[in-house]
Amino acid sequence: MKNFNLIKTSGKARAGELVTSHGVIQTPVLCPVGTQASVKTLTPQEVHELELKMILSNTYHLYLRPGIDVIQKLGGLHKFMGWDGAILTDSGGYQIFSLSRLMNVMDDGVTFRSHIDGSKHFLTPELAIKYQEILGADIIMVLDQCIGHDENRDKVYAAMVRTHYWAKRCLEAHEKPDQILFAIVQGGIIPELRKLSAETLTTMDFDGYAIGGLSIGEPKQQTLDITEYTAALLPSDHPRYLMGVGAPEDIIECVGRGVDIFDCALPTRVARNGALYTKSGRVDILNARFREQAEPVENNCNCYTCQHFSAAYLHHLFKSKELLAYRLATIHNLVFMSHLIVSIRNSILDDTFETYRQKFLTDYKPTNEKVRLTQKKKWLEARARPE
Numbered sequence: 523m524k525n526f527n528l529i530k531t532s533g534k535a536r537a538g539e540l541v542t543s544h545g546v547i548q549t550p551v552l553c554p555v556g557t558q559a560s561v562k563t564l565t566p567q568e569v570h571e572l573e574l575k576m577i578l579s580n581t582y583h584l585y586l587r588p589g590i591d592v593i594q595k596l597g598g599l600h601k602f603m604g605w606d607g608a609i610l611t612d613s614g615g616y617q618i619f620s621l622s623r624l625m626n627v628m629d630d631g632v633t634f635r636s637h638i639d640g641s642k643h644f645l646t647p648e649l650a651i652k653y654q655e656i657l658g659a660d661i662i663m664v665l666d667q668c669i670g671h672d673e674n675r676d677k678v679y680a681a682m683v684r685t686h687y688w689a690k691r692c693l694e695a696h697e698k699p700d701q702i703l704f705a706i707v708q709g710g711i712i713p714e715l716r717k718l719s720a721e722t723l724t725t726m727d728f729d730g731y732a733i734g735g736l737s738i739g740e741p742k743q744q745t746l747d748i749t750e751y752t753a754a755l756l757p758s759d760h761p762r763y764l765m766g767v768g769a770p771e772d773i774i775e776c777v778g779r780g781v782d783i784f785d786c787a788l789p790t791r792v793a794r795n796g797a798l799y800t801k802s803g804r805v806d807i808l809n810a811r812f813r814e815q816a817e818p819v820e821n822n823c824n825c826y827t828c829q830h831f832s833a834a835y836l837h838h839l840f841k842s843k844e845l846l847a848y849r850l851a852t853i854h855n856l857v858f859m860s861h862l863i864v865s866i867r868n869s870i871l872d873d874t875f876e877t878y879r880q881k882f883l884t885d886y887k888p889t890n891e892k893v894r895l896t897q898k899k900k901w902l903e904a905r906a907r908p909e
Contacts, residue, residue, distance in 0.1 A: 525702050526729075533876055535777050551784070579611050668735045682708045728760075730763060733764045734765045
């Protein structure tokens with residue numbers, strides 16, 4: 523069943539429609555992350571009002587808590603979380619990487635201990651598909667093995683081969699044609715391995731193709747280069763999904779390299795830490811300059827936060843650690859991202875994407891690259907330490 527219609531291109535940028543069981547999703551699209559069946563601090567109705575049509579949840583986390591059986595008994599993931607839009611579920615492959623201290627990876631599958639209570643579990647490609655089918659997600663992912671960007675070629679190659687083996691098993695286990703199944707291209711930052719991975723997976727009958735194993739600590743230019751190289755190897759009539767990438771500048775750069783779908787916890791995570799997106803870049807609301815600012819964080823922003831509250835009030839809420847601070851910041855950042863995606867799509871339809879891209883990147887100052895890599899390294903190291 524054809525699930526993707528490519529409507530317009532502007533250079534390599536693409537505008538399309540992704541047909542799911544819960545509506546037609548206009549692409550490019552950003553999925554806010556609801557790892558545990560919740561976009562943090564917001565209700566499903568609020569997410570709808572932000573014009574965000576598809577969210578991402580994580581099979582690994584839902585398997586551990588509350589349990590796939592619980593969600594099944596309560597009518598599936600959509601009913602469980604009160605969300606009638608589209609859902610994309612990750613298989614848990616990223617957790618094999620980020621929680622590697624708890625994992626033992628073999629060709630048969632992955633033995634792991636729960637990061638919650640230490641209980642022992644075994645996940646196979648077949649089970650990853652079964653669990654996602656039970657959850658009822660609109661888009662489901664194969665089980666893959668993500669590997670560090672700084673691993674040697676032999677380890678990267680071995681993980682890629684295992685990913686291909688698991689992808690074949692996932693495809694054979696897939697029984698619900700109304701669920702869109704994506705393969706995941708691996709190969710690290712080695713172009714010839716990316717080429718081999720893309721060539722291998724595109725010979726199989728998958729509904730879409732994801733680019734995995736990026737934005738895990740490598741320099742941003744490598745992320746962009748490998749994304750562009752890999753996207754060009756994927757079929758133009760299938761949707762392309764860049765996993766785990768979602769900073770504003772990264773989205774516009776990667777749309778320009780042929781990507782259709784994004785997911786990232788960054789907009790909501792940085793919001794809860796007081797970082798808010800503006801047209802000129804990210805600002806820290808805890809900065810003293812906002813203490814008495816009567817204007818909103820960004821003038822002409824139509825989000826609920828900027829329409830009702832001053833930057834000084836947000837500054838006060840964060841200083842006081844009031845829970846409302848996290849909600850208001852999250853609303854602002856997701857509205858910013860929603861508007862960005864709509865503007866990108868419109869520029870593609872008008873064939874003015876390159877002009878729009880250049881203006882956005884001229885006005886928007888991204889986070890310092892060195893700071894970004896340091897923060898990412900600390901986050902990964904924290905995940906790797908024992909509880």
